[in-house]
Amino acid sequence: MDPTERRRILEALLLASPEPLTAQRIARIVPELSVRELDGEIEALNAEYEATGRAFRVEEIGGGYQLRTLPELAPWLAELQPAPPLRLSRPALETLAIVAYKQPLTRAEIEHVRGVDVGAVLRSLLERRLVRIAGHREVPGRPILYATTRRFLEVFGLAELGDLPTLREIEELLRERAADAVEEPAALAVADPPDDDGLGLDDDDDEDDVDSFARSH
Amino acid sequence: MPSADAEAQAPAFEPIADGRSACQVRLTLFEGPLDLLLHLIRENELEITDLPVAQVATQYLEYLDVLRELHLDVAAEYLVMAATLAWIKSRMLLPADSELGEAEEIDPRAELIARLLEYQRFKEVADQLGRLPLLGRDVFAPPGVELEPPAEGEREIEVGLLELVEALRRTLRQARASEAMHEVVTEAVTVRERMVAVIDALEQSEVVELDALLCGPDGRSSRSLVVATFLAILELARTAALRIYQSLDASGAPRGPIRVRRVAPAPA
Numbered sequence: 001m002d003p004t005e006r007r008r009i010l011e012a013l014l015l016a017s018p019e020p021l022t023a024q025r026i027a028r029i030v031p032e033l034s035v036r037e038l039d040g041e042i043e044a045l046n047a048e049y050e051a052t053g054r055a056f057r058v059e060e061i062g063g064g065y066q067l068r069t070l071p072e073l074a075p076w077l078a079e080l081q082p083a084p085p086l087r088l089s090r091p092a093l094e095t096l097a098i099v100a101y102k103q104p105l106t107r108a109e110i111e112h113v114r115g116v117d118v119g120a121v122l123r124s125l126l127e128r129r130l131v132r133i134a135g136h137r138e139v140p141g142r143p144i145l146y147a148t149t150r151r152f153l154e155v156f157g158l159a160e161l162g163d164l165p166t167l168r169e170i171e172e173l174l175r176e177r178a179a180d181a182v183e184e185p186a187a188l189a190v191a192d193p194p195d196d197d198g199l200g201l202d203d204d205d206d207e208d209d210v211d212s213f214a215r216s217h
Numbered sequence: 218m219p220s221a222d223a224e225a226q227a228p229a230f231e232p233i234a235d236g237r238s239a240c241q242v243r244l245t246l247f248e249g250p251l252d253l254l255l256h257l258i259r260e261n262e263l264e265i266t267d268l269p270v271a272q273v274a275t276q277y278l279e280y281l282d283v284l285r286e287l288h289l290d291v292a293a294e295y296l297v298m299a300a301t302l303a304w305i306k307s308r309m310l311l312p313a314d315s316e317l318g319e320a321e322e323i324d325p326r327a328e329l330i331a332r333l334l335e336y337q338r339f340k341e342v343a344d345q346l347g348r349l350p351l352l353g354r355d356v357f358a359p360p361g362v363e364l365e366p367p368a369e370g371e372r373e374i375e376v377g378l379l380e381l382v383e384a385l386r387r388t389l390r391q392a393r394a395s396e397a398m399h400e401v402v403t404e405a406v407t408v409r410e411r412m413v414a415v416i417d418a419l420e421q422s423e424v425v426e427l428d429a430l431l432c433g434p435d436g437r438s439s440r441s442l443v444v445a446t447f448l449a450i451l452e453l454a455r456t457a458a459l460r461i462y463q464s465l466d467a468s469g470a471p472r473g474p475i476r477v478r479r480v481a482p483a484p485a
Contacts, residue, residue, distance in 0.1 A: 115294060149420070
């Protein structure tokens with residue numbers, strides 16, 4: 001099979017598949033496309049799309065590959081969707097974040113972190129298949145354990161859970177932000193020229209004096 | 218507890234003094250007591266790790282008062298936190314127990330501080346998740362070709378009970394053969410467990426052959442595993458989570474492997 005033909009078939013498979021295609025599945029359909037060679041072929045496809053200004057790329061999602069439109073085209077595509085666009089509320093995002101990092105875990109454990117009841121949120125996440133029941137904890141009462149689904153990776157465009165930032169990275173980010181917040185007021189006071197006529201004590205600023213002089217005359 | 222810098226602290230809510238209406242109140246909605254506490258800490262530029270509980274508790278209660286004045290229901294969680302804050306505050310007022318050395322003194326705030334730090338982390342993660350390009354909001358994937366059964370002849374039909382039982386019998390026979398090895402390992406298999414396993418298998422690929430499902434993940438099977446899996450599949454079929462198919466041959470009789478297919482959930 002010549003390489004162009006092979007790439008065309010790969011493209012067609014990606015286009016026609018309703019869900020991300022794993023390398024194994026592709027290799028089963030096209031034996032000439034081994035798991036080892038696939039990465040290079042995907043890269044070649046993406047390079048071609050980029051060079052010709054196509055509206056989509058092949059993304060690695062949940063252990064498979066999928067064609068996806070570029071984010072900047074969302075406003076036009078939203079018009080095309082029969083269903084209202086996906087909306088995830090603040091409680092839903094917080095609950096998903098906790099489940100993603102601490103799975104599998106019980107509802108009580110999620111509630112301990114969030115400090116509020118999460119029954120309704122969990123139910124809606126289960127319905128949307130972003131969270132699944134992953135068994136029971138073997139303690140009295142056998143509480144249900146929750147975990148994220150493959151669909152979660154698909155919706156958030158993650159190749160695997162390891163793609164999420166580590167909690168240490170998050171903590172560093174928060175620390176940096178806290179440090180910035182301390183520095184900011186001082187920096188602002190220096191940077192802001194006292195051009196606010198009502199408040200500025202601009203006696204020692206000649207230029208400003210001239211300016212306000214010019215304006216009032 | 219009045220403190221010197223009391224005026225410097227901006228309250229979490231403030232009447233809008235624009236002269237239009239005296240009873241307009243700017244209210245920020247919070248995700249819960251921890252969220253409210255984090256907000257108070259940020260507003261007052263406090264350190265979570267050195268939380269001035271008395272000061273924060275006063276503002277926290279003021280906030281709950283405003284909610285009540287507005288005749289809004291204050292969720293029980295907020296009241297539990299108010300009690301926790303009051304408890305910590307009282308503990309901090311008590312003189313240190315001289316019996317205990319200083320090292321053994323446990324900061325009554327420790328647990329609350331740990332929870333606040335933890336919640337702050339996940340709030341940040343939630344922010345980051347929300348900013349990712351979401352499928353169905355920011356990016357879109359091709360819907361794929363309809364996997365409807367093709368025309369006549371090769372059409373898949375829903376399988377009858379007899380064929381299902383036949384498949385079970387066949388797999389059981391194989392299971393018995395492998396049990397002749399006489400491995401004495403008791404494994405408790407529950408139908409519920411197998412339901413989870415079947416769903417997982419169907420998450421991996423949409424269509425799986427029944428025989429492959431009945432065997433365990435490593436191809437080995439025991440009588441109890443096969444029976445539990447079979448019951449799990451029937452239960453899932455009953456709840457319409459999956460469907461069971463078999464092809465028809467030229468004469469219209471069912472033939473070939475029985476396939477189990479995941480039923481696509483209704484679009485969210």
